[in-house]
Amino acid sequence: MFRSDLLRDKVIVITGGGTGLGRAIGERYLELGAKLAIASRRKDVLQTAAQEMTQNGGEVFYHPCDVRDPSQVTELFDAIYAHYGKVDILVNNAAGNFISPTERLSSRAVDSVLNIVLHGTFYMTLELGKRWIEEKKSGTMLNIVTTYAASGAGSGFVVPSAAAKAGVLTLTRSLAVEWAKYGIRQVAIAPGMFPTEGAWSRLVPSEEMGERLLNRVPLHRAGNKSELANLAAFLVSDEAAYINGEVVTIDGGEWLQGAGEFNELADLTNEDWDQLSAKMRSK
Numbered sequence: 143m144f145r146s147d148l149l150r151d152k153v154i155v156i157t158g159g160g161t162g163l164g165r166a167i168g169e170r171y172l173e174l175g176a177k178l179a180i181a182s183r184r185k186d187v188l189q190t191a192a193q194e195m196t197q198n199g200g201e202v203f204y205h206p207c208d209v210r211d212p213s214q215v216t217e218l219f220d221a222i223y224a225h226y227g228k229v230d231i232l233v234n235n236a237a238g239n240f241i242s243p244t245e246r247l248s249s250r251a252v253d254s255v256l257n258i259v260l261h262g263t264f265y266m267t268l269e270l271g272k273r274w275i276e277e278k279k280s281g282t283m284l285n286i287v288t289t290y291a292a293s294g295a296g297s298g299f300v301v302p303s304a305a306a307k308a309g310v311l312t313l314t315r316s317l318a319v320e321w322a323k324y325g326i327r328q329v330a331i332a333p334g335m336f337p338t339e340g341a342w343s344r345l346v347p348s349e350e351m352g353e354r355l356l357n358r359v360p361l362h363r364a365g366n367k368s369e370l371a372n373l374a375a376f377l378v379s380d381e382a383a384y385i386n387g388e389v390v391t392i393d394g395g396e397w398l399q400g401a402g403e404f405n406e407l408a409d410l411t412n413e414d415w416d417q418l419s420a421k422m423r424s425k
């Protein structure tokens with residue numbers, strides 16, 4: 143689909159790059175010639191991922207970092223600059239989320255999600271943005287949000303995540319304008335349902351409910367990680383140089399299904415429609 147040198151020699155930092163969607167994005171970037179730096183809290187996860195991802199060549203530098211702690215974020219970029227000498231692209235992918243009635247949340251539970259998603263993304267963006275501006279270097283930042291942020295609707299039962307991801311989307315759009323003069327581009331992706339261990343173990347209450355929610359997707363399936371990774375490759379590449387401040391939803395049409403008042407009528411069969419139509423025309 144892409145030229146094999148689309149991202150050649152680009153140094154790309156991915157938070158949460160050792161698992162799930164972050165890892166899938168990283169694997170695609172490596173195939174396209176990028177050099178990676180992955181960061182998250184668990185060193186063993188990063189180490190195993192880096193080993194596995196480079197089995198067919200390529201370079202993955204890893205460094206443990208809790209994005210909630212600005213001093214660890216500074217140390218992370220110091221380590222990446224010491225290793226590669228530069229950064230070209232940042233993917234803010236790390237997140238925390240779980241389902242709960244909002245009234246059952248403690249303030250610490252709220253903080254744990256807001257601090258990872260909103261503060262962590264902001265700290266990463268700020269630390270690297272300052273360096274790029276100082277170096278007079280252009281670059282691209284990709285933020286992974288959610289459909290409930292992109293739609294503006296939010297969502298019950300994941301309210302800290304909904305509030306934090308909406309904040310990240312506003313950060314994306316605000317800096318797209320403010321930092322354009324420095325050649326710093328901002329883009330976002332809003333994924334729908336992409337089965338990963340991290341998300342499913344915290345967000346899917348039962349297999350039966352998971353099936354029900356998947357059936358709500360007009361395309362009647364979950365997304366493939368490779369579909370998301372290809373979009374993430376295009377958006378950070380120079381081929382997308384004129385896309386700035388946009389969020390691209392990739393969800394099989396799921397959010398639109400919930401938005402259109404009559405979309406539930408998709409459940410009616412042809413026979414149902416024959417009967418209904420005859421009945422309504424006779425009125």
Ligand SMILES: CCCCCCCCC/C=C/C(=O)SCCNC(=O)CCNC(=O)[C@H](O)C(C)(C)COP(=O)(O)OP(=O)(O)OC[C@H]1O[C@@H](n2cnc3c(N)ncnc32)[C@H](O)[C@@H]1OP(=O)(O)O
Pocket residue numbers: 237238239240241242246247248249250251252254255288303334335336340341344345346347351352355
């Ligand atoms: C259907 C189809 C879908 C389809 C799926 C569609 C996708 C929807 C969009 C998905 C978006 C995503 O982000 S999916 C990404 C999912 N991945 C992750 O979340 C990975 C990282 N997550 C984590 O590490 C943890 O889950 C998280 C709690 C956020 C942070 O861990 P920490 O170790 O920092 O925090 P802890 O000390 O364990 O907990 C902090 C406080 O939070 C409380 N807490 C923790 N879990 C809690 C819970 N389940 N309910 C209430 N409260 C909880 C604890 O009791 C603590 O409060 P006190 O008791 O008061 O001290």
Ligand SMILES: NC(=O)C1=CN([C@@H]2O[C@H](COP(=O)(O)OP(=O)(O)OC[C@H]3O[C@@H](n4cnc5c(N)ncnc54)[C@H](OP(=O)(O)O)[C@@H]3O)[C@@H](O)[C@H]2O)C=CC1
Pocket residue numbers: 157158159160161162163164181182183184185187207208209210234235236237238239258262286287288289332333334335336337338339340341
């Ligand atoms: N899967 C899906 O269907 C959807 C996912 N998304 C988004 O996609 C992204 C990836 O999610 P997914 O792959 O599913 O889930 P994962 O749980 O696999 O990914 C979350 C990653 O974030 C890292 N992380 C969490 N907290 C911190 C922290 N404080 N500091 C640094 N890293 C941290 C985790 O690593 P560690 O524990 O080692 O720190 C982990 O690698 C997230 O932004 C999520 O919101 C959006 C919509 C749908």
